[in-house]
Amino acid sequence: MTTVELPDTRPTLADVARTAGVSSATASRVLNGFPRVRPETRKQVESAMAELGYVRRRAARMTSTPPRTRSVAFVVCEEGLRLFADPYFARVVFGATRELTAAGMQLVLLTVPSTKDYQASAVHYLSSGHVDGALCVSMHGRRPLDLENVGIPVVLGGRPVFGEGEGRFSYVDADNCGGAQTAVQYLIQKGRRTIGTVAGPRDMPAGADRLKGYRQVMAAADRSDHGLVVFGDFGQASGEHATRRLLERRPDVDAIFAASDLMALGVLRALRRAGRKVPDDVAVVGFDDSPIGRHTDPPLTTIRQPIEEMGARMTRELLAMIAGSPAPPRCVILDTDLVIRDSA
Template sequence: MTVLDLSDPRPTLADVARAAGVSSATASRVLNGFPQVRAETRRQVEQAVRSLGYVRHRAARAAEGRRTGTVAVVLCEDGLRLFSDPFFGRVMSGVDRTFTPAGVQVVVLMMQVGAEAATLRYLGGGHVDGALFVSTHTRCTTALSRADFPVVSVGRPMVPDPARYTYVDVDNRGGAEAAVRHLQAAGRRRIATVAGPKDMAPGRDRLAGYAAAISGSGLVDPGLVAHGDFGQASGDHAMRRLLDRRPDLDAVFVASDVMAVGVLRALRRTGRRVPDDVAVVGFDNAPIARSTDPRLTTVSQPVEDLGARSARELLAVIDGTAGQPRHVVLGTTLVVRESA
């Protein structure tokens, strides 16, 4: 087996797909000999392979099209986040809902910083039929773009050409905008946000939804914006920074419920009453949102359905029945409780 290194200058499957004007999944189906491919598409891919000098890295069993009955779920987070954030457990519940009845086994891989090449070597070695990439930070979507096997991204991938990949996302921007408009309708005028990570699509999209509701033009007061990492401690720290800058703020939209727990803690420590002094809206409708004091108003996203639909899309890519890359966006709903 050839070792696949992210710094390897040799052409990749993504390069072949780009040269042929097709998706990586379609290029993979051509190279795997799937019959459900148009003759012209097959010709374009084969021409791109010849012109680029592309050599496949996958093991012989996978190259022959034989199935392993196993897929990988690649989690681009460290162990602490994996076990402290309920999002991942809920995604896995949905994934299991699809794969178990289909008789598919699941291998869970944690792609930590510096482990991208080793993970790709395993995935490309014929051990699995495909992979779901979850919580796709920029560093992980770089690895995704080098993948020489069927992949689906749980969430819009942070790559220059996301349309080339099948992904299942939620309406992060629309949900965030609805949350802020709810605060505005309640008479709040100095609305801050604790945004998510800048290197993840949900972080960017929820911030964009906040900005759209605040100004319409996307221009916002930077003093009303602080970033966290979706973890509880980061919500606490971000809220304290916001209060230092804008002590008269009267509402905050928080890009995750786990961060909102930290926000509520910071507000209590500074003597602010929720919602009397500062209203708080989170995002996720995680189980913890129903046990905070006060109970958390939040944007509900269908996390289990996100996992289940992503798994179905991966099975379609593996089977060669998916056609062109599909981009599925699931809706969100505002759940109003006592915090706002």
């Protein structure tokens, strides 16, 4: 007698996801009761399950814990060139790697430029079981990743983009607004009258918060002047170009707060080319306390943010999420300090 096995026509999780118009990872999150799923998305998946008559299939043998990859993704939402040009990223990785090594885990680098193809590829990678969690840095206002539906724990480096993800993701950030306030207050105390700023990108919370701190102090001192604000992208070349524009617009400027040390390097270069002495003619303060700031001419006064500790704290938060049950998202803000050198 020959036994013929009929094909299994029961609906699968992939069928449910397709009917609901979501990813398989999202459907799985709903099925397993994961809390961080949008109510409308949960309703779509549950309706699709009911429509198809989906019944969860249990494995013949269940292990006490799910398999682990022992890997964590470090997701940088920038072009690769920017990743290797800005020491900020290396310092975050250093702090993260220190914690992961102690936990017997490894870091996988994932760069995500702004194009849709790269975004879709990154989401697919994160939701396909290659890593146990993700650390995400340098998020821009374009909201490059659908992090809510990747199906793994996520911790952000920096405040979520303008409220998106606020209350839904844990994040670790520096006190960007407070640090900028400290920098501008110091310049005022030093007797500077016309204080300009090379602000960071307007689509990044760090750039927006540092500009906010600058504006708050200038307004309190009755010195608000939109003509003193120019913008860069946190890179050195943009700091130089922005300073040229500022000098053309306001040649009487006698101090500049740059929202990153790399931009401050560009500020120093532009001032030198314009024949302005630092700090005699123009005082300069940066933000980050990058190692290179100790070796500029003159050495750079700056706001120190604990970058390595940010990477380490992000990782500790993520490891706790991976090891245990889902917990309410946490917001961690680390203090900044003024480092006084010869540029101001």
